[in-house]
Amino acid sequence: MIRTAWLVLKKDLTVEVRSLEIAYTTLFFAISCVLFFAFALVKEGKAPEDGAAGILWIAIAFGGTLALGRTFERERQSETLRALLMAPADRPAIYIGKLLGIIALLVAAELVLVPLVAFLFQAPLLSHPFWLGAVLLTGTIGFATVGTLFSAMLVRARSRDVLLPVLLYPITVPVIIAGVRATAALLQPDVELAIVQFWVALLIALDVVFLTLALWTFEPLMTD
Amino acid sequence: MPKWFAPLAVVTAVMFAASPFLIANAPYEATMGLVQKIFYYHLPSAWVFLMSAIVCGIASARFLFGGSPRQDRLAHAAAELTVLFGAIVLVTGPLWARKAWGVWWQWDVRLTSSLMGWMVAWAYLLVRKYGGPGSDKLAAGLALFGMANVPFVYISVNYWRTIHPATSVVPTLPVDMGLALWFAVVCFLLLFVLLLRLRVYLEEQRTRLDGLYLSLDE
């Protein structure tokens, strides 16, 4: 099963690296999001107090939605998803492979977004890199888990572009809230690690619940 | 419609007509006064809202893993009722909060997670309506995630710092308040059963219509 997941991931990365189309467009979109919020919320040259954390996560969420849509659109166009499902492979393994691909894409985007937000909003985002990394990773996993499942489900549906946010955003609200609260706690002048640890623990719990549900339902949801 | 529907409807209607009397006779609450009486409809509708989300989730799971169209109809009906009773909770709550807390809305755990659960139910209905073929399974998957939210909504108020009353309020209610509350709870539960059966009947008729269209094509 791990081998299948790895093969799916390798296939996605190979296709993506050839053109880097999704990577560049997602990154550009996420950066535009950050700039948009900067223009909208900055008053007299100063950013709002806790703005950095919220803006970072909104950019991740919006960019992630775009990336999810584009990734599965590509699958739909070449009918590769159907081919994948017809292959004698564990369905959950296919899901894990696609999930890892999405996570890799989002992490790459975050590597650019975090310094950008830190720079634009003078936020000390890089003061506790380990904890920030933990927050971003667990939050990204939570978002991507639900997102990959719903995008895969929507591949053959009508109005799929509109429906992905409709389905995804309500469910990922706890992930976003936890991510923002944890990041905001890390940006305080005197960081209380206990608060950050609490939110990270909640994110881990959410990740476990979502991943379990996704693995459990992927098979029946993808079969006609 | 089954035989028990009409008599149960009459009983429910009579009980609902009687409930304002019980509510008016309940004592006032020390700090909140008259506006606290919204509680007697707010809490039962919150319980029905959560219960409806659970019914939808369980029916969705049974539909996804068993393929029974009956469960699918039940899930669809339950989702609509989740939106209905959720709307009641999310309107009566702020009306009460305006006086009791001084604000219409607070972004605390209970309110945020309830609003989120309500939106999931809305998303379910949107997917069923606009998703095209296969949207029944999509929505079922969504409903499972929505059901996972329900226990969180209920217990969150006991573990987070929030202004919303804790769940310990209900077991510690004095008798005359308790009477009005549990009477209203029974009213709302009966109403839920009635509305669910009615809505499922609509789905059954729609299925029958689809069957007729199909046989017409043959």
Next chain:
Amino acid sequence: MRVLAPLLLFCLLAGSVFTSASARLSGAGGLQEAQQPKQTDEFVPISQLPPQDQLPAAPLLVTAYAFVWVVLFAYVMSVGRRLTKVQHEVERLESDIAKRTRT
């Protein structure tokens, strides 16, 4: 089905009559600063309503109950409307099919 709607309408009227009657019992009082109250663990009953502050509670109470009634009534009407529409379609199709099998 046809029984339910008028009965709900009756309950709506009865409910609003009674809530407005009990609302007249509430008194109006002077202004008081709104503080963030602590989370309550239990409701404490009292028998007499003390002189109240700030906002009058009655309009909020009446609006809340009226909303519940109206929304429930509107929902039942909505289901009923959809049901009659589907039932007419069913009758129409069934007569069409009967005509076809006869010819």
